[in-house]
Amino acid sequence: xxxxxxxxxxxxxxxxxxxxxxxxxxxxxxxxxxxxxxxxxxxxxxxxxxxxxxxxxxxxxxxxxxxxxxxxxxxxxxxxxx
Amino acid sequence: xxxxxxxxxxxxxxxxxxxxxxxxxxxxxxxxxxxxxxxxxxxxxxxxxxxxxxxxxxxxxxxxxxxxxxxxxxxxxxxxxxxxxxxxxxxxxxxxxxxxxxxxxxxxxxxxxxxxxxxxxxxxxxxxxxxxxxxxxxxxxxxxxxxxxxxxxxxxxxxxxxxxxxxxxxxxxxxxxxxxxxxxxxxxxxxxxxxxxxxxxxxxxxxxxxxxxxxxxxxxxxxxxxxxxxxxxxxxxxxxxxxxxxxxxxxxxxxxxxxxxxxxxxxxxxxxxxxxxxxxxxxxxxxxxxxxxxxxxxxxxxxxxxxxxxxxxxxxxxxxxxxxxxxxxxxxxxxxxxxxxxxxxxxxxxxxxxxxxxxxxxxxxxxxxxxxxxxxxxxxxxxxxxxxxxxxxxxxxxxxxxxxxxxxxxxxxxxxxxxxxxxxxxxxxxxxxxxxxxxxxxxxxxxxxxxxxxxxxxxxxxxx
Amino acid sequence: xxxxxxxxxxxxxxxxxxxxxxxxxxxxxxxxxxxxxxxxxxxxxxxxxxxxxxxxxxxxxxxxxxxxxxxxxxxxxxxxxxxxxxxxxxxxxxxxxxxxxxxxxxxxxxxxxxxxxxxxxxxxxxxxxxxxxxxxxxxxxxxxxxxxxxxxxxxxxxxxxxxxxxxxxxxxxxxxxxxxxxxxxxxxxxxxxxxxxxxxxxxxxxxxxxxxxxxxxxxxxxxxxxxxxxxxxxxxxxxxxxxxxxxxxxxxxxxxxxxxxxxxxxxxxxxxxxxxxxxxxxxxxxxxxxxxxxxxxxxxxxxxxxxxxxxxxxxxxxxxxxxxxxxxxxxxxxxxxxxxxxxxxxxxxxxxxxxxxxxxxxxxxxxxxxxxxxxxxxxxxxxxxxxxxxxxxxxxxxxxxxxxxxxxxxxxxx
Numbered sequence: 001x002x003x004x005x006x007x008x009x010x011x012x013x014x015x016x017x018x019x020x021x022x023x024x025x026x027x028x029x030x031x032x033x034x035x036x037x038x039x040x041x042x043x044x045x046x047x048x049x050x051x052x053x054x055x056x057x058x059x060x061x062x063x064x065x066x067x068x069x070x071x072x073x074x075x076x077x078x079x080x081x082x
Numbered sequence: 083x084x085x086x087x088x089x090x091x092x093x094x095x096x097x098x099x100x101x102x103x104x105x106x107x108x109x110x111x112x113x114x115x116x117x118x119x120x121x122x123x124x125x126x127x128x129x130x131x132x133x134x135x136x137x138x139x140x141x142x143x144x145x146x147x148x149x150x151x152x153x154x155x156x157x158x159x160x161x162x163x164x165x166x167x168x169x170x171x172x173x174x175x176x177x178x179x180x181x182x183x184x185x186x187x188x189x190x191x192x193x194x195x196x197x198x199x200x201x202x203x204x205x206x207x208x209x210x211x212x213x214x215x216x217x218x219x220x221x222x223x224x225x226x227x228x229x230x231x232x233x234x235x236x237x238x239x240x241x242x243x244x245x246x247x248x249x250x251x252x253x254x255x256x257x258x259x260x261x262x263x264x265x266x267x268x269x270x271x272x273x274x275x276x277x278x279x280x281x282x283x284x285x286x287x288x289x290x291x292x293x294x295x296x297x298x299x300x301x302x303x304x305x306x307x308x309x310x311x312x313x314x315x316x317x318x319x320x321x322x323x324x325x326x327x328x329x330x331x332x333x334x335x336x337x338x339x340x341x342x343x344x345x346x347x348x349x350x351x352x353x354x355x356x357x358x359x360x361x362x363x364x365x366x367x368x369x370x371x372x373x374x375x376x377x378x379x380x381x382x383x384x385x386x387x388x389x390x391x392x393x394x395x396x397x398x399x400x401x402x403x404x405x406x407x408x409x410x411x412x413x414x415x416x417x418x419x420x421x422x423x424x425x426x427x428x429x430x431x432x433x434x435x436x437x438x439x440x441x442x443x444x445x446x447x448x449x450x451x452x453x454x455x456x457x458x459x460x461x462x463x464x465x466x467x468x469x470x471x472x473x474x475x476x477x478x479x480x481x482x483x484x485x486x487x488x489x490x491x492x493x494x495x496x497x498x499x500x501x502x503x504x505x506x507x508x509x510x511x512x513x514x515x516x517x518x519x520x521x522x523x524x525x526x527x528x529x530x531x532x533x534x535x536x537x538x539x540x541x542x543x544x545x546x
Numbered sequence: 547x548x549x550x551x552x553x554x555x556x557x558x559x560x561x562x563x564x565x566x567x568x569x570x571x572x573x574x575x576x577x578x579x580x581x582x583x584x585x586x587x588x589x590x591x592x593x594x595x596x597x598x599x600x601x602x603x604x605x606x607x608x609x610x611x612x613x614x615x616x617x618x619x620x621x622x623x624x625x626x627x628x629x630x631x632x633x634x635x636x637x638x639x640x641x642x643x644x645x646x647x648x649x650x651x652x653x654x655x656x657x658x659x660x661x662x663x664x665x666x667x668x669x670x671x672x673x674x675x676x677x678x679x680x681x682x683x684x685x686x687x688x689x690x691x692x693x694x695x696x697x698x699x700x701x702x703x704x705x706x707x708x709x710x711x712x713x714x715x716x717x718x719x720x721x722x723x724x725x726x727x728x729x730x731x732x733x734x735x736x737x738x739x740x741x742x743x744x745x746x747x748x749x750x751x752x753x754x755x756x757x758x759x760x761x762x763x764x765x766x767x768x769x770x771x772x773x774x775x776x777x778x779x780x781x782x783x784x785x786x787x788x789x790x791x792x793x794x795x796x797x798x799x800x801x802x803x804x805x806x807x808x809x810x811x812x813x814x815x816x817x818x819x820x821x822x823x824x825x826x827x828x829x830x831x832x833x834x835x836x837x838x839x840x841x842x843x844x845x846x847x848x849x850x851x852x853x854x855x856x857x858x859x860x861x862x863x864x865x866x867x868x869x870x871x872x873x874x875x876x877x878x879x880x881x882x883x884x885x886x887x888x889x890x891x892x893x894x895x896x897x898x899x900x901x902x903x904x905x906x907x908x909x910x911x912x913x914x915x916x917x918x919x920x921x922x923x924x925x926x927x928x929x930x931x932x933x934x935x936x937x938x939x940x941x942x943x944x945x946x947x948x949x950x951x952x953x954x955x956x957x958x959x960x
Contacts (some may be wrong), residue, residue: 002156007427008397017651020909026651028432030476037152051829061156482597498852502635511692
């Protein structure tokens with residue numbers, strides 16, 4: 001799952017690092033480092049991070065559009081509750 | 083282009099060629115498709131890889147937290163393009179509307195977007211630059227090679243040039259526990275981009291993190307061992323640094339050579355274009371079918387006295403690509419100006435540095451919030467009584483405010499009270515930029531005067 | 547005092563649906579009467595003030611007029627010193643950094659994420675208890691779920707014994723009430739109630755902190771009491787006001803998010819049905835809720851450090867500002883069709899958790915709690931329906947939410 005963060009927009013709220021800590025990490029108080037190609041097992045965490053970003057800075061390929069498509073089709077994305 | 087159906091034809095059946103398959107090229111292509119372009123789209127890139135993101139190469143990748151091979155950019159949408167990767171464009175025939183490729187192929191276009199970007203400035207001595215252990219850092223391959231070299235545990239890394247990339251490399255080395263020397267021609271790191279007042283803060287960060295920082299020196303030569311690997315560097319002050327990895331971080335060169343003789347207004351300073359991203363030809367006349375975006379462009383900006391700006395900024399590549407793509411498919415009255423306010427970030431020694439505006443235009447600086455000693459502050463640059471730029475160290479949530487100050491031409495010195503104003507922040511001081519006639523290592527903004535044609539090479543200073 | 551606007555906002559008659567009032571307010575992005583506060587109601591103006599360094603959160607910068615509708619003066623000068631919510635940098639930044647150290651990245655990156663399992667256990671337990679009552683004709687989702695859930699979470703996180711909950715529940719309510727600017731209440735009396743509550747809560751927490759200094763555990767109270775990082779340690783008073791802030795915020799906000807959430811879902815059965823099929827939909831639902839029904843409706847305590855201009859209105863130095871977050875969230879200039887609850891919105895940079903340096907400290911925890919709570923309630927409650935619409939609301943206009951949410955259902959799925 002490819003992702004990129006627009007670090008011009010990023011203001012270090014760290015919501016992504018809280019919610020998907022295996023993909024996004026804070027380096028110091030304000031700098032964000034991330035894995036540009038996150039493992040599929042973190043897909044749900046990444047979806048939470050994308051939604052929570054207060055500045056809408058995270059772009060994920062496929063993952064979000066798949067999820068959205070699935071949602072529109074009313075098909076569960078995951079196998080149940082977490 | 084008028085209401086004669088030409089545009090409609092272009093949108094339906096036209097041929098658009100994008101030279102440069104990196105961030106700007108990709109985002110432009112996506113934007114064109116989003117806007118309904120249904121014709122053929124060809125993406126030409128000299129690297130054999132699909133578009134990837136470069137900022138991680140000097141950060142996550144060197145820290146071993148991501149691999150250079152896994153930095154491909156996520157797509158916003160399908161672009162249904164023909165990809166010509168691993169083949170450089172070698173020439174342009176403006177009259178015939180044809181791009182020549184390195185393998186002899188030719189690709190015809192109705193609209194051309196040039197987004198060929200920049201490349202790392204190589205070590206000037208070719209033989210020394212070819213020694214084993216000497217690196218530059220710009221591409222995915224560069225990143226992978228440098229990371230391998232750092233993983234091997236070199237005795238000492240020498241970074242030549244303390245711009246943003248050089249400083250980030252030094253920071254990554256220290257985080258990996260590697261001994262590192264930084265040699266910078268200027269008086270301090272980042273001095274070309276942010277001036278001496280902030281450069282001094284950056285110098286403190288280097289030293290506090292155990293970097294052997296040498297300023298005001300040039301590297302006069304690299305020395306190899308009998309096996310052809312670098313073993314030492316000689317400095318202008320007579321010292322010798324023993325290092326088995328040397329990273330040359332002397333800024334960038336614009337990829338415009340392939341356009342020489344084409345008649346396009348392209349040269350070492352980039353390709354001049356108007357505010358709508360249309361390229362100028364060598365006569366200073368704007369073209370209507372060739373557009374430019376990203377690091378290779380130089381375009382006039384209303385907020386900065388309409389001087390041509392070259393911006394090596396991630397955000398500029400995205401914004402200019404979107405504008406160029408829109409304009410390529412629009413009637414002239416529907417075109418948009420590229421008015422992006424310059425902005426960039428750097429992450430080094432655990433500190434987040436962000437900036438908006440054009441700091442090198444600033445003559446004075448005020449620390450409006452926080453303290454330089456604590457490495458948490460906001461500073462504002464002034465030029466002719468106006469706010470022209472701002473920089474924050476670990477204080478970026480205030481930056482949108484300063485951006486608005488720049489956009490509205492707010493007065494400088496800053497006349498109001500702010501939270502966290504310290505004694506050091508009550509008066510402006512000289513921003514202390516080096517003499518602009520002396521190029522520094524890697525300023526990421528270059529002001530290049532008012533001439534759209536790039537026939538002369540004299541550097542036009544920012545301050546008159 | 548002529549404060550028609552202020553009166554209207556806090557008038558209990560508007561509690562169930564303040565949004566038409568906000569719509570009226572937005573016609574004047576900056577409203578001001580007499581010597582009352584400047585009320586800011588439009589998205590872009592609020593957003594920019596939240597990032598404006600000429601705006602202070604410190605009540606000491608407020609120019610006192612004869613009139614102090616909030617009665618804040620008395621409150622702040624007694625009992626506990628102001629928490630970081632009411633401080634500016636550098637003190638705010640230092641205390642928030644220290645508080646964040648045991649809570650979030652970079653020092654505790656997995657803490658909140660790793661609480662998911664524990665949260666799930668609490669949610670399951672509470673719903674099981676509803677199931678065990680066997681009486682599905684009347685369930686109060688506040689008392690039986692939305693209140694006890696975040697309270698157990700904050701107690702566990704801080705290391706506060708849950709059996710003490712009834713005691714600090716009273717104090718938390720009194721302190722939260724003091725945030726509620728009721729011009730008809732006697733400010734001095736309310737200030738005194740709040741001050742008394744802060745004093746008692748302070749003494750209670752002081753005892754706990756003293757105990758954790760002797761016997762540290764792995765709870766946040768222990769970590770705050772024994773902090774020893776690059777920012778040094780907290781004074782006892784700082785540790786007290788910080789832990790009081792966390793305890794109160796943990797009590798008074800997430801409960802509203804969850805309750806407002808269930809109320810909204812019950813009013814939008816199509817969305818509730820989708821959520822039952824797809825728990826992942828809880829993620830965008832919670833973001834849309836934070837826009838549509840934010841648990842903190844307004845920020846009533848900002849002050850200008852300089853003369854500023856907002857939307858063409860000059861605001862003098864020392865003025866009091868009210869930022870109506872819930873109104874900005876419904877600003878049609880920012881959100882198309884703003885009064886529509888639409889979890890499929892793509893562009894949703896709401897003000898529900900604030901923005902800038904004071905943005906909600908517990909945001910990631912609140913998000914996880916609400917996502918889990920709503921998806922589990924949706925999954926397990928059979929045919930849930932509102933018994934009273936609108937439900938009875940709490941008095942508080944700032945921390946707005948139903949006091950009870952009476953529902954009926956046909957049963958509880960396992």
